[in-house]
Amino acid sequence: MLEVKEASGMYITDVNEKQYLDLNSGISVSSLGHRHPNIVSAIEKQVNSYMHTMVYGEHLQSPQLHYAQLLTSYLDSSLDSVYFVNSGAEAIEGAMKLAKRATGRPEIIACRNAYHGSTQGAEALRSDDDFLRAFLPGLPGISHIDFNDQSQLHLITENTAAIILEPVQAEIGVQTPKNDYLKAVRQRCNETGTLMVLDEIQTGNGRTGALFAHQKYDVVPDIMTIAKSMGGGLPIGAFVSNKELMDLFTKKPMLGHITTFGGNPVCCASAHAVLKTITDEKIHQEVLAKEELFHSLLKHPIIKEVRSSGLMMAVELTKRKYLKHVVSQTIENGALIDYFLFNDRSFRLAPPLIISHDQIHEAAHKLLSAMDYAQKQYTKKS
Secondary structure (H helix, E strand, O other): OOOEEEEEEOEEEEOOOOEEEEOOHHHHOOOOOEOOHHHHHHHHHHHOOOOOOOOOOOOOOHHHHHHHHHHHHOOOOOOOEEEEEOOHHHHHHHHHHHHHHHHOOOEEEEEOOOOOOOOHHHHOOOOOHHHHHHHOOOOOOEEEEOOOOHHHHHHOOOOEEEEEEOOOEOOOOOEOOOOOHHHHHHHHHHHHOOEEEEEOOOOOOOOOOOOOHHHHOOOOOOEEEEOHHHHEOEOOEEEEEOHHHHHHHHOOOOOOOOOOOOOOHHHHHHHHHHHHHHHHOOHHHHHHHHHHHHHHHOOOOOEEEEEEEOOEEEEEEOOHHHHHHHHHHHHHOOEEOEEOOOOOOEEEEOOOOOOOHHHHHHHHHHHHHHHHHHHHHHHHHO
């Protein structure tokens, strides 16, 4: 257990003054590192102006407007309306509700081994019965298909309100779309009138090397969900769609989704600073070179495979028994990595996008040292 004293840039310092290179970003949240000066400045400026007032449209709040304008300027013209919420899970809930409201259909399809949040609706999209059994009965009308298996796309029918999927599956250990899978899903949705919802909660804001992963894989969703790195460390999420679709929340019933703190002006000011910094400084355009450098350095006998989409990476080990030793020893070495929910042979690398080439070399040194340690533990026993 690490007791945090402070965090700045790429590093977190504990109460014993030990410094750790952050290779996890709080699970892809701190994409600009910790306490980025642009973010801190935006937060301070907004706090000194106003904080919460009203959120249901009675008050025009410029941080919401400025962020929405900036965000949609980088998206397809069909994604022109932003609904602010508090988190990624609530963004998924809003997308599920909007899909049902728009289509009048009862079924939602998700992919196996995906994670979309822990509220009851978002949790119902999970496929692992061992976890869900404790919370039954679940939300009805949910079914599952396998990511990258185009032979199952016929299960998307005229009864399906939406398919919700990640453009890159995160918690199974970074599985990227193969053979134009996302385009095939898009085509099937067009054929059946099903809404395509892409969960960009982990992949957004430059993580994969494009500003949003659907742009990298050349598809346009009907609804996109974002959160995590959106707020630069403050809690905020959103779902984005076209205005005609979003306007359905204003009638039958009016106030189709209500969220007291959605669009909090301080969080929106922070989100605006995040997006503006990434785009102004072209930080996302440096991600692929950094990804390539990681691949070139992470060579070790106990590494089976390194999978990635930009700086969203999974390092799979040859044996499951190595994993806990690599994670714990890497932390001991002064770098922070983490596990995945649905892959017990791989560890997560999701450093802040601002990581320098020198820091990537530092990270690789600490990781490879931890792998040496893990390998020795079992060489001694054999």
